[in-house]
Amino acid sequence: xxxxxxxxxxxxxxxxxxxxxxxxxxxxxxxxxxxxxxxxxxxxxxxxxxxxxxxxxxxxxxxxxxxxxxxxxxxxxxxxxxxxxxxxxxxxxxxxxxxxxxxxxxxxxxxxxxxxxxxxxxxxxxxxxxxxxxxxxxxxxxxxxxxxxxxxxxxxxxxxxxxxxxxxxxxxxxxxxxxxxxxxxxxxxxxxxxxxxxxxxxxxxxxxxxxxxxxxxxxxxxxxxxxxxxxxxxxxxxxxxxxxxxxxxxxxxxxxxxxxxxxxxxxxxxxxxxxxxxxxxxxxxxxxxxxxxxxxxxxx
Amino acid sequence: xxxxxxxxxxxxxxxxxxxxxxxxxxxxxxxxxxxxxxxxxxxxxxxxxxxxxxxxxxxxxxxxxxxxxxxxxxxxxxxxxxxxxxxxxxxxxxxxxxxxxxxxxxxxxxxxxxxxxxxxxxxxxxxxxxxxxxxxxxxxxxxxxxxxxxxxxxxxxxxxxxxxxxxxxxxxxxxxxxxxxxxxxxxxxxxxxxxxxxxxxxxxxxxxxxxxxxxxxxxxxxxxxxxxxxxxxxxxxxxxxxxxxxxxxxxxxxxxxxxxxxxxxxxxxxxxxxxxxxxxxxxxxxxxxxxxxxxxxxxxxxxxxxxxxxxxxxxxxxxxxxxxxxxxxxxxxxxxxxxxxxxxxxxxxxxxxxxxxxxxxxxxxxxxxxxxxxxxxxxxxxxxxxxxxxxxxxxxxxxxxxxxxxxxxxxxxxx
Numbered sequence: 001x002x003x004x005x006x007x008x009x010x011x012x013x014x015x016x017x018x019x020x021x022x023x024x025x026x027x028x029x030x031x032x033x034x035x036x037x038x039x040x041x042x043x044x045x046x047x048x049x050x051x052x053x054x055x056x057x058x059x060x061x062x063x064x065x066x067x068x069x070x071x072x073x074x075x076x077x078x079x080x081x082x083x084x085x086x087x088x089x090x091x092x093x094x095x096x097x098x099x100x101x102x103x104x105x106x107x108x109x110x111x112x113x114x115x116x117x118x119x120x121x122x123x124x125x126x127x128x129x130x131x132x133x134x135x136x137x138x139x140x141x142x143x144x145x146x147x148x149x150x151x152x153x154x155x156x157x158x159x160x161x162x163x164x165x166x167x168x169x170x171x172x173x174x175x176x177x178x179x180x181x182x183x184x185x186x187x188x189x190x191x192x193x194x195x196x197x198x199x200x201x202x203x204x205x206x207x208x209x210x211x212x213x214x215x216x217x218x219x220x221x222x223x224x225x226x227x228x229x230x231x232x233x234x235x236x237x238x239x240x241x242x243x244x245x246x247x248x249x250x251x252x253x254x255x256x257x258x259x260x261x262x263x264x265x266x267x268x269x270x271x272x273x274x275x276x277x278x279x280x281x282x283x284x285x286x287x288x289x290x291x292x293x294x295x296x297x298x299x300x
Numbered sequence: 301x302x303x304x305x306x307x308x309x310x311x312x313x314x315x316x317x318x319x320x321x322x323x324x325x326x327x328x329x330x331x332x333x334x335x336x337x338x339x340x341x342x343x344x345x346x347x348x349x350x351x352x353x354x355x356x357x358x359x360x361x362x363x364x365x366x367x368x369x370x371x372x373x374x375x376x377x378x379x380x381x382x383x384x385x386x387x388x389x390x391x392x393x394x395x396x397x398x399x400x401x402x403x404x405x406x407x408x409x410x411x412x413x414x415x416x417x418x419x420x421x422x423x424x425x426x427x428x429x430x431x432x433x434x435x436x437x438x439x440x441x442x443x444x445x446x447x448x449x450x451x452x453x454x455x456x457x458x459x460x461x462x463x464x465x466x467x468x469x470x471x472x473x474x475x476x477x478x479x480x481x482x483x484x485x486x487x488x489x490x491x492x493x494x495x496x497x498x499x500x501x502x503x504x505x506x507x508x509x510x511x512x513x514x515x516x517x518x519x520x521x522x523x524x525x526x527x528x529x530x531x532x533x534x535x536x537x538x539x540x541x542x543x544x545x546x547x548x549x550x551x552x553x554x555x556x557x558x559x560x561x562x563x564x565x566x567x568x569x570x571x572x573x574x575x576x577x578x579x580x581x582x583x584x585x586x587x588x589x590x591x592x593x594x595x596x597x598x599x600x601x602x603x604x605x606x607x608x609x610x611x612x613x614x615x616x617x618x619x620x621x622x623x624x625x626x627x628x629x630x631x632x633x634x635x636x637x638x639x640x641x642x643x644x645x646x647x648x649x650x651x652x653x654x655x656x657x658x659x660x661x662x663x664x665x666x667x668x669x670x671x672x673x674x675x676x677x678x679x680x681x682x683x684x685x686x687x688x689x690x691x692x693x694x695x696x697x698x699x700x701x702x703x704x705x706x707x708x709x710x711x712x713x714x715x
Contacts, residue, residue, distance in 0.1 A: 003517045003549065003581045007303035007382045016585040017544045020526045024598055024640070048573035049585070052538055053530040136373045143372045150706075162370060163708045164396060164622055166403040167697045168544070169637050173706040187384055189375045220333075273331070 008196055011188050015042070016049040017168060018147055018184040022129055023049075023056045025172035026180070029129040030087065030122075033059040033079075035071040036247040037204060038133030040078065041193055042184055044202055046131075047082055058085035060130070062118050064110040064249045065092040066228040071247055074205040089121030111249045119155045122179060129172070129180045137189045148172050149181040157181075190245075191270055198263045210243045210261040221254030301377075304506060307386040307401035307434070309425035310411030315442050319411065319481035320374060320387055321352025326488035327503060329376035330355060371397050380507040395428065395656070395671035399620045399711055402432040403697070406511045409438045409502075414447045414478070418460040420657040426461075427656045430468035431618060431673070431713065433693060436509055438475045440502060444494065445480040451496040454478045467659060470690075473509070477502050515582045519687065520548030520556075521609060521695050522602040523639035528587055540571060540587035541596060546639065546694035548604070550588060551579045557605045558596055559685040564605055565592040582694075599641035601685040601695070609695055611683040615645075616715045618675055618689075621668040623702065623709040628668035628676075634709065636680060638698040644681040645700065651675040668710075675715070689713035 005013070019042075022029050031046060033039045046055050059079060079086045091110050094100045094117045102110070122130060136143045144159055148170045151157060163171055172180055185193070197204065214225040216235045223229060225237045228251050242255035243266075260266045310316040324330050334355065342351040374385040386401030388394070402408060408429040412422055429437055439461055447453045458476050465471060477486055478497055485491030488503045500508070528540040550556075554567045568589040570580045580586040588602065596602075603609055621628050628647060636645035653662040653674035668674065689696030700710035 002512070003515065004302065004512060005584060007301050010303050010583060013544060013583055013585040017525070020542055020585070021640075024526050049542070050526075050528060051571075051573050051587075052532065052535040053528050054532075137375045143374065144370050159370060164371075164400040164711070166400055166699055166708075166711045167693065168404075169639075169697065169699050171637060171699060171701055171706070171708045173635070173701055175706065187373070187375070189377070189382075191377065192382075 008192060008199060011185075011192055012045065012048075012196070014168075014187060015045045015184040018170070018182065019046050019049040019131070021170050022131060022172075022182045022184075025170070026129040028125070028127055029057040029131060029182070030060040030125065030127040031055070031057055031131040032118075032133070033061050033075070033086075034133070034248065035061070035067075035075045035078075035205060036133070037193055037197065037208065038135065038185060038188075040202060040204065041188075041196060042131065042133045043078070043082060043084070044200065045184065055082065055084045057131070058087050060087045060089065060121060060125075060127070062089045062114050062121065063091060064114060065090065066110055066226070066250045068205075068207055068224070068226075068247070068250050070205050070207050087121070087125060089117045089124075091117045093117075094120060111252050114249075115155075122155070127179060128174070129182050131182045131184065133185055134181075134183045135185050135188050135190070135193075136183075145183055145186065147183055147186050149183065150174065151179050151181060153177040155179070191267070194263070194267050194270055198267065205247065207244045207247055208266070210241055210258045210265075212239055213242050213255065214238070215240050215242055215255055221252075222256065223252075223254055224250060226250045301380070301382060302511075303382050303384065304407060304509070304511060305384045305386070305405050306407040306409060306506065307388060307398065307405040308409045308411065309388065309398055309429070310442075311413075311419070311421040314411040314413050315353075315481045316387075316411055317353035317355075318351075319409075319440065319442065319479070319487065320385060321355040322481045322484055322487045323385075323503060324355055324374065324376055325352055326484055327376060327378055371401050378503070378507055383506065395424070395620060395673070396622045398425065398428050399432060402428055402434055403711065405432075405434050406514055407436040407438065407506070407509065408434045409440050412439060412441050412457060412461075414441050414443045414453055414457065417457045418464060422461070423464055423658065424656045426465055426468055426471065427654075427659060428673075430470040431620075433470045433689065433713075435471070435514055436473045436475075436511065437471050438477060438502065438505060441476065441478045442481055444478045444485060445483055449478075449480075449485075449491075449493045451494075454497075475499070475505055475509075477505065516547035516692055517549055517581055518547070519607055519609075519692060520550060520554075520602075520604040521546040521687070521692065522548075522550060522588065523641070523685075523695070524596055524598055524600045524602065525640045526598060527596065538589070539593070540589050541602065542585075542587045543640065544585045545580050545582045547582050547692055549579055549581045550586075550602075552576075555605055556590070556602050557608050558594055559601045559603060559608060560611045560683045561594070561596075561600070563592075563594045565590045565594060567591070599639070601639065603685075609685050609687045609692075611685050613680045613683050614648075614677065615680065615684070615686065615698075615712075616675070616677050617698070617712040618673065618715065619668070619700070619710045619712045621670060621672045621710050623707060624670040625705075625707075626702065626709070628672075628710065630666075633703065635701040635703055636678070636684070636698055636712075637701060638684050638686065639695060641684055643684060645678045647676055647678050649677045651677070686714050688715060690715075 100113045243258045260269045338354045372387045388397040388401040410425045479486040525543040571587040650666040687695040696714045698712040
């Protein structure tokens, strides 16, 4: 008898194990749901992990207010199909309450402000674990993350003082006021995510598929022309055939020119891609250690 | 496509990061924006060539000081396999990091500097690989370019290593490969500078080494992780025991025994999410329904009556100590986490420590400090359901947690 399962099944099993472990070890977890493909896959796996029960934790959306309309429609439909609870933490509310000050200038983005709203939402709802769709292959600081990542009372990540993780024994013990970030998809790559979406026939927001859209070039990124951005001198809006490799705040999520309008074509495109998927994220290009700095502050 | 998890071990200047960078680069698993960043950093540091080691550097302090702080995980794939590398740095927390990386690995690559041959660190790395029961080991003899690709030098190192490793019982499969990570010889492509070497390149070996027999499919062990009780109209009486199969095979109709209660019953159905499946084996995550209503909770273990594991409160184990702040103390109390179970434990006795550079027992200094490895006995507050680590990596392993700091302070392997 050949008792083996392929790599996608192994990653699926590992993620389900981590999701169940999170439900068991914490009193009040929440699953961070952005409407991007990683958090969709994570929520899909959570549905599997606890079936036929409903999810034992809510989905939590940190809403910058600068969303693509398609993401919001998708979110509401997905949450309803899953029968899950949705909690929304609003960056606009943080701005209105004077908790953060909106960036000004032509390249202003609310991406960095999310951290404050995230920490406020965690505190308001007393979440002791926040499940995130982060993957270690995304970025060099994320390569050092644990499955169970301990955060201090200020939500900060200390890369020099992480708990070692051995075998599949996770240590979620914490002091009052501390919380954890948990990353069930740690070992998945972008390619694994796409192949899994194809295998499971998971419906995605149509932003991921090639479509015609008004865009303009800024830095190395191709940004969508939305109400949330201000064009600078020399920036020209053109209609192009594009798709998004990641979905986040509309002011910093870059599109790529692509004619991949099916999953098969996307997988082929990912397989031959010469740029990392975060290569189109303006937020990572602010400095060499942009991600590391944000994580230390309490970012995902 | 299957999955191989491997770890790399080497001392500080053995070229470990260069090797990983080379594997990623030559197997075309690097991206243009990554390479552009590496080229810019190399220039800034004043390196002669593009420094592939920078591909694996993550945090600011690491780039500033040219060191690696913590275990980092890397991913790459070829048409044959997907690989997960646990990249463990070789400095002060070295043993702790290597033990961590090794705990999930199928294979370890141990680097040796061809100019230095087998040194203390080599012995240490091989010992840890054996202790953690990594069955496949590759001895990569690196920097062959600096010894003129000399066959005799290579042969001598192979002999040295074999003499030492004959004392390590868990390493069943050793492969020696002469390489130059800097120039790429025998890493992805076969080198034309070492025609005397008949074996495979490192990548070819990683792609083809047989790991199908590494999982234990004999002893049925299912630690219960979570009880699924929907309380919905549609699934009113559903009660499923969710978990990941640690070892063995579970099928509907199988007679099972639940530990520690000792009740026996049969499996009614096995579910992988919404689908009923024919059988479940390691490492599948499933939910099991039983014929009889028995009181079962997280931390219990479902096994087969013909070879159940041992329920015990007394454990003998090899441990590796992880804490730089507090040493292990006899009579010290800790939280012990084992499979999905958590109990209190008190250290009863320290038998000996091991000098991991020469495998000699240390019996006169029994204080465990950071990185120390040795044999202890402990007693738990409640029975735990265990197997020897030798037979079962899941039910034979545990961690100790400090109750004050909540830090993981030790990794344990049950004897």
